Amino acid sequence: MTLPRRAFLQTTGLSLGSLALSELFAADTRTAPGAHASGLPVVLTTLHHAPKAKRVIFLFMAGGPSQMDLLDYKPLLNKLHGEQLPESVRKGQRLTGMTGSQSSLPLVGSPFKFKRHGESGAWVSELLPRTAKVVDELCFIKSLHTEAINHGPAVTHVQTGSQFPGRPSIGAWLSYGLGTENANLPAFVVMVTKNKSGQPLGAGLWGSGFLPSRHQGTQFRAGKDPVLYLSNPAGIDAASRRRQLDTLNKLHALKTRKSPDPQIETRIAQYELAFRMQMSIPEVTDFSKEPKHVLESYGPDAKNPGTFAANCLLARRLAERGVRFIQLYHQGWDHHGGLPGGIRTQCRETDQPAAALVADLKRRGLLDDTLVIWGGEFGRTNYCQGKLSPNFGRDHHPRCFTYWLAGGGVKAGISHGETDDYCYNIAKDPVHLHDLQATLLHLLGIDHERLTFKYQGRQFRLTDVHGNVVRPVLA
Numbered sequence: 001m002t003l004p005r006r007a008f009l010q011t012t013g014l015s016l017g018s019l020a021l022s023e024l025f026a027a028d029t030r031t032a033p034g035a036h037a038s039g040l041p042v043v044l045t046t047l048h049h050a051p052k053a054k055r056v057i058f059l060f061m062a063g064g065p066s067q068m069d070l071l072d073y074k075p076l077l078n079k080l081h082g083e084q085l086p087e088s089v090r091k092g093q094r095l096t097g098m099t100g101s102q103s104s105l106p107l108v109g110s111p112f113k114f115k116r117h118g119e120s121g122a123w124v125s126e127l128l129p130r131t132a133k134v135v136d137e138l139c140f141i142k143s144l145h146t147e148a149i150n151h152g153p154a155v156t157h158v159q160t161g162s163q164f165p166g167r168p169s170i171g172a173w174l175s176y177g178l179g180t181e182n183a184n185l186p187a188f189v190v191m192v193t194k195n196k197s198g199q200p201l202g203a204g205l206w207g208s209g210f211l212p213s214r215h216q217g218t219q220f221r222a223g224k225d226p227v228l229y230l231s232n233p234a235g236i237d238a239a240s241r242r243r244q245l246d247t248l249n250k251l252h253a254l255k256t257r258k259s260p261d262p263q264i265e266t267r268i269a270q271y272e273l274a275f276r277m278q279m280s281i282p283e284v285t286d287f288s289k290e291p292k293h294v295l296e297s298y299g300p301d302a303k304n305p306g307t308f309a310a311n312c313l314l315a316r317r318l319a320e321r322g323v324r325f326i327q328l329y330h331q332g333w334d335h336h337g338g339l340p341g342g343i344r345t346q347c348r349e350t351d352q353p354a355a356a357l358v359a360d361l362k363r364r365g366l367l368d369d370t371l372v373i374w375g376g377e378f379g380r381t382n383y384c385q386g387k388l389s390p391n392f393g394r395d396h397h398p399r400c401f402t403y404w405l406a407g408g409g410v411k412a413g414i415s416h417g418e419t420d421d422y423c424y425n426i427a428k429d430p431v432h433l434h435d436l437q438a439t440l441l442h443l444l445g446i447d448h449e450r451l452t453f454k455y456q457g458r459q460f461r462l463t464d465v466h467g468n469v470v471r472p473v474l475a
Helices: 005-021 075-079 129-133 149-160 170-178 237-256 262-284 293-297 308-319 339-363 433-443
Strands: 028-034 057-061 114-117 122-125 137-145 188-192 218-220 325-330 372-373 401-406 414-417 424-430 453-455 459-462
Touching: 057 170, 057 308, 057 339, 114 129, 122 129, 129 339, 137 424, 137 433, 170 188, 170 325, 170 433, 188 308, 262 308, 293 308, 293 339, 308 325, 308 339, 325 339, 339 372, 372 433
Parallel strands: 057 325, 057 372, 137 414, 188 218, 188 325
Antiparallel strands: 114 122, 137 401, 372 401, 453 459
């Protein structure tokens, strides 16, 4: 009996262990202009304009950091502490169900001290002493806004350009359009800080949506096997794995002479990438050769896999090896109560590693073409959730919040956009999330209106039908 070739691949896939799970490895990588390492074409063989950045590291603070306690200094709130939010400021804007029924909306000033830092004179909270040391490398955007008022839609909006699940993530769009510069690593890598609680982070946030599944993010985890199912199963060594792949390739070559099958070609390419990753992943996750002073710069947790510090160091190692998009998630910023203690913990975990990442990239000559982004899905309210107390909390606030960007073609040492004295509305130069996404693509040499994919009868893009490049922040 002759076994059909497709059936052969299906039945032998399980014997290949991790290789059968090819969709896990979202990594079609570039070996030459216009081609992935898999042999599959990239979409943009010619960029729309000269890029300033080659890669992106996105430090996503899940939960919504409080802008007026970190980076948007508002002394008026301390003067008016305990007074009611004026209706002339609120202007009837909707609130979440958690505070919409409150009869009292008392303003609450930040309990943390602010100082100016660097030649730029940026105001930074005492909670971020390490960030304060690199402010002259940062571009603050203090006028971001979004429509989403709850976590699920808001996080999805940041990561995919839509509040509704199912769209491709930013990293998937970049993998689809640009691939990566390293044939042995995925184009899109995701890391989530271990042992953190908060709003759940589903794999759809780094999914490929309606793009081919090879473009979804590859999640790196703490532990012996950073990528699940990558190790050989018991009884299979590297030489045996190589012989299996060689046999598959010979069968493929015989079939291709008569009738090429793109699906099989894709599968074979992913098998080959997974084989190469068995060597590249252990190398990139091995910090043993990192100098002591570098490890110390990221903080005491840098040697502890899965911590934010270790993930920041790994992000730098991935960036210097050509990974296109590196997404770090750090949960725990959703402070409806207990904000003073909770935000201290968050900053203690993230401030030093994030600042060290910027400094490390600059020291290695990588910051010029690496765009680093820090921010969450929205901000926090200037009024207290519940009764005013020393252990107060703040509700979600999508009307204005702060991000910082570094490197990759953005101006250093500037602040763009302003909020009003109450930190409730935008006073100058509003920046929508779609504008931020359009700017990100622009810095990578992509016109956000031209990177599209036809699905269900129409062309889709990351910014949907919105977005304008924020040109004042471009270097």
